Amino acid sequence: MAPKSQQTPADGHDGEMLAAARHLNRRRFLTVTGAAAALAFATNLPAAGAAAAAELDAGKITENPFTMGVASGDPLPSSVLLWTRLATRLFEPGNGLPAKNVKVRWELAHDDRFTRIVRRGTELAHPEFNHTVHVEVKGLDADRVYFYRFRTGDSVSPVGRTRTAPANNARISEMRLAIVSCQAYHDGYFTPYTHLAGEDVDAVFHLGDYLYEYAVTAVGGKRAYTDRRLPALFNRETVTLEDYRLRYALYKSDPDLMAAQAAHPFVVTWDDHETENNYADETPENDVPPEEFLVRRAAAYRAYWENQPLRRPQRPDGPDMRLYRRLHWGRLAQFDVLDTRQYRTDQAYGDGWKTPGPESTAESMTLPGLQQERWLIDGWKASRAQWNVVPQQVTFSRRNNPDGSGTLSMDSWDGYPASRERILAGAEAAGVENLVVFTGDVHVSYALDIKRDAGDPDSRTVGTEFVTTSIASGADGAAHPSNHAAYLARNPHMKYYDGRRGYVKVTLDSEAARGDYRSVDYVTKPDAPLVQGASFVSESGNPGLTPA
CATH class of the missing domain: 2.60.40.380 (Purple acid phosphatase-like, N-terminal)
Structure with missing residues (x-):
């Protein structure tokens, strides 16, 4: 399989060839190297007699x-x-x-x-x-x-x-939750988690980048205020199963993260850095043979399951792991947790911010994969919940580049407009009135109206997107980044933009979905106080964000 810069979307006969190539890659995964064979052992509990x-x-x-x-x-x-x-x-x-x-x-x-x-x-x-x-x-x-x-x-x-969750048919008046994402250890302290540990929430949704594969220096990168010295084994990128296991040990030893995870149940899904930056299905970031990348992916997926509070259906099988799943909070909310990495078509035009064209707009382009798209829409058809919530990874709404170039992010849903249109059409056909999308990835906070036509800011608003900033990734942020005014001007459906670190507390009730943005001014020093940011509500049956 070609590296990202050489790939084009699959269509028709090409799609069949791609499927055949994937099957061959998995066969090679199982047979080419001893390392692959060692990683491919069954992931059930050890066999009878063990x-x-x-x-x-x-x-x-x-x-x-x-x-x-x-x-x-x-x-x-x-x-x-x-x-x-x-x-x-x-x-x-x-x-x-x-x-x-x-x-x-x-x-x-x-x-x-x-x-x-x-x-x-x-x-x-x-x-x-x-x-x-x-x-x-x-x-x-x-x-x-x-x-x-x-x-x-x-x-x-x-x-x-x-x-425990309420009974599936229970009439629930309110649910409080938090959404978090992106915690690069080397970029700073996980201070937002200390504040989150003290919040009164029913659950925390982690939307990806729980760890980063990049090397961590002996002083922990930007954590210069600690006297902890890390061994040299962390000063390399994670590739092997041992690498990923050790990296989870480093992250999970953080006292702020431990406090939050002891205080609240977590619902987790991954993005890219739990494996490798911006990978897409079997296609790695760099020019590595697919079967070799699948060995790395198997190691990353196995370590992810081992180190997260996940149930048996999520156990990986070699380089594959069924992470998307559905949870309910009585009749109040249905949560369809997505995986937008494992099944996606490779990013068009070699990834990055590019001008849209035939590659990115092709009908064959899919972010969650066609099977997961159908699963999501079928779940909406059967849903009896007041709020249909989609915790996932990358920005769903249109983000016009603030520099005015007309480029869009090929790694987000803007790089997969046909996939987004199928999702929105499916929600419309299923009669979904209260659609809420949770997003991470971008290391800033957004509050966005989801438009029926993503390219037309005057089109009908059909949902709400709460985008949480990072816990630490990107190091210290700013409430108003340098492109703040331009971003808001070129994206009128964007109601809020903040570049500090933190999380979003979301409250769902019979009347509205409310997002309260919480942040800290710095993470390169410990013990930053909590700053209360803006709050927005979207009324039930009347999508569209207004200041609370």
Whole structure:
């Protein structure tokens, strides 16, 4: 498969040839290299008999193994997913533990002192999964807060707080959530997470770039105020499974991130940097053979699943992983969580900001892949929710370049207008009245009206897009970047633009969707205070943002 600069969209017979090439690439993935074969092992829990494999006496773990804290995710009406990872030595391959199973006890309670235990059990932390633990606790009450913790040997984890979703048919008056994205460790401290940990929200949606593949220096890049010295193994780009596992250890050791993940259940999806910048399906950023890139993708996907609070259906199979999925919050909201990296057509014109043309406007261009497009639209047809929410990665609405050049981002939905039109037509045909899109990626905050015709600012408004800035990526930002006035002038459907770091708190109720933009003025120094930004509402049945 050609590198990005040489590729054109597939159509007709070319599409069949591309599908055949993908099949061949996967065969090569499984057979060409020993590394590929090693990564392609089944990702179910170790096979029958493995439970009787060598087991480490937990009493021999004398150092704290809960150095990455705890997390929970994907709340269902009767179930929660609990996560932790054992590591006595964060920055060593193997976590400082031998290649043996470790027995981990878990408890779920109604109170944070664990006087009213609801469920308890034991799970094995397998070395095959880097001693990560995923516990699916079932049979719980709907719409209820719980507390959880893990134990192994004499060590006890921090206490986490989680909750179940309301029953699918429940009439819910309100849901509060937050959206976050883009946390480059080397660009600064994760201070927004400390503030988010104290927010009263039901869930946090992470929209991608949970980590970055780029090298991190011994002083942690721009984290110059810390006395932590990092080993040289971080000062290289992540490529192997060991690289990605170690990078998650670095990120998850951040105390601000640990606080937020202990405080709220997370719903996660990836963007590009969890694997490699701006990759598209099997096409890497650089001129690397597809089967070689698939080895890297398999490593990245495996480490992602290991280190996120994800359920069993999301376990990867070699270089493939079904991450898109659907969650509900009673009758109030349906969340269709997208994956816009794994199935997309390669970016037109070699990526970047380019003038639209036949390559980018071709009907064959798809951002989520045709199967995921159909899944999304079919889900809308069956939806009974008041709000249909799409957490995803890249900017959905038109963004005209503020420099007046007429160029558009080929990596966002502007580079895939046919795909966006199919989505909007599907929403219209399904009778979706309250469409809300959550977006990350761009390291700035936007509030946008979604127009039925993206190129016509006078066309009908059909939804609302809340774009969250980064947690740290891009280092210190500014409330009004240099292109602030030009951006707003050339995009009248853009109601807000802010370049600082932070997150968006979103409230959904029977009357409106409200977005409250929260930010900090700096991240290259710790402990920045929270700044309350602008707030916007979109009325139910009357899409279009107005200041709150």
